[in-house]
Amino acid sequence: MPDSVDILRLESLQVHFPVQGGLFDRVLGRPAGAVRAVDGIDLNVRRGEIVALVGESGSGKTTVGRVITKLAQPTGGRLLFEGRDMTSVQGSSALRPYRNRVQMIFQDAYQxxxxxxxxxxxxxxxLRSLRLVENNGQLTERVSEALAAAGLNPPGDFFARFPHELSGGQRQRAVIAGALAVKPELIVADEPVSMLDVSIRAQILQVLVDLREKHNMALLFITHDLPLAWLIANRIAVLYLGKLVEIGTADDITFNPRHPYTVALRNATPQIGSNADRRELPALQGEVPSAARIPNGCRFHPRCPMAIDRCRQEEPPAVEVGPQHLSACWRTGEVNARSELLRLAPL
Incomplete structure (x- = not known):
């Protein structure tokens, strides 16, 4: 079980990418815009905890992961690791101790x-780049341990294989082994099973859960799949257009959502049984708005079936709707969230 000590904390994190204006913008002196990929999120991950970051494509999930692993630099806010401010730390030598403790599993294993x-x-x-071993014997031992932990057994059978000689599940396990080799304390897993079939998915998820239990390792699990997040996570944070719109325990977010967007994500999940009590809110329409042209008010309102005039003028703050459960919506109290467990289709 996770303890109460935060290993990672994001405070008002922002990542804006500048957009170059056209010829007329430059002639008329119009200011260049920016894509607000991440726009002021607060998130913490405790030691030994699995936190799922859920949202559809374009919500900013991968950008958050890249900032945490120092593959992207934030525009504003702070990144704290065990209380130490890592926001402005740059350079391979300065980041070596940090990268020894924080690793990332990428979505496309083959790439x-x-x-x-x-x-x-x-x-x-x-292990070589971070200078964690002193001789070839130690190197072989650490590689064998990592491959075994990722489920590639016996490890020696995989030493001489190339990626094209592996199956999809074996490639993903090799990526996990590369992250595990340095024995990190926090892993950012970016859609680690989205490209795998269902049977392999369960095996990879079990590997991640076993690692958390054996080594008290923290995990930020990035996914677009709400049922998948419920299966593996202690807490779920829902991200929409660079903002956290709801965060709470896995059960609260999945079975008692209080934000219309979370309800829409849940209702998009196939269910077994009667459809009599399926949808409390209409399904979302259209695509995610451009992150370069976010409305002044609630950024969710162009797609929200519950939008009111206030949504077009003001962005709602996150309010507590239950123990450790926050939601950012002006009509949070009006969302008809059922308390009974929904019957989710098998993954």
Whole structure:
């Protein structure tokens, strides 16, 4: 079980990407815009906890993960790791201790693996670059441990294989082994099972849960799949257009959502049984608005079936709607959230 100590804390985190204006913008002196990919989120991850970051494509989930792993620099806010401000720390030598403790699992395993390197060299690379081993004996031992922990057994059978000689599930396990080799305390997993079939998915998720239980490792699990988040996470944070719109325990977010967007995500999930009590709110229409042209009021209102005039003028604050349960909506109290458990389809 997670303890009460925060290993990671994001405070008002912002990531804005500048947008170059056209010729007329430059002639008329119009200011260049910006894509507000992440726009002031507050999030904490406790040691030994699995937090799922859920949202549809374009919501800013991967950008948050890249900032945490120092692959992208925030525009504003702070990134705290065990209370130390890591926001402005840059450079390979300065980041070496941090990257020894924080690793990322990428979504596309095939793209994350160098096709010219063997599995042994792929897993050994972070150990060599971070200078964590003193000789070849230690290197082989650490690589074997990582492969075994990721479920590639016996490890020696995979040393000389190349990525194209592995199945999809084995490639994803090799990516996980590369992250585990340095024995991190926090892993950011960016859609680690979205490209795998259902049977392999369950195996990979079990590997991640086992690692948390054995090593008290924290995990930020990025996904667009709400039932998947419920299966693995202690808490779920729902991200929409760079803002956290709801956060709470996995059960509260899945079975008692208090934000219309979370309800829409839940209602999009296939269910078994009668459809008599299916939808409390109409399904969302259209695409996610451009992050470069976010409305002044509630950024969710162009797609929200419950939008009111106030939504077009003001952005709602996050308010407490239950123990450890926050929701940012002017009509949070009016969302008809059923208390009984929904029957979700098997993953």
């Amino acid at each position: 994350a693996l160098n096709p010219r390197h063997t599995v042994f060299d792929i897993v050994a690379e972070p």
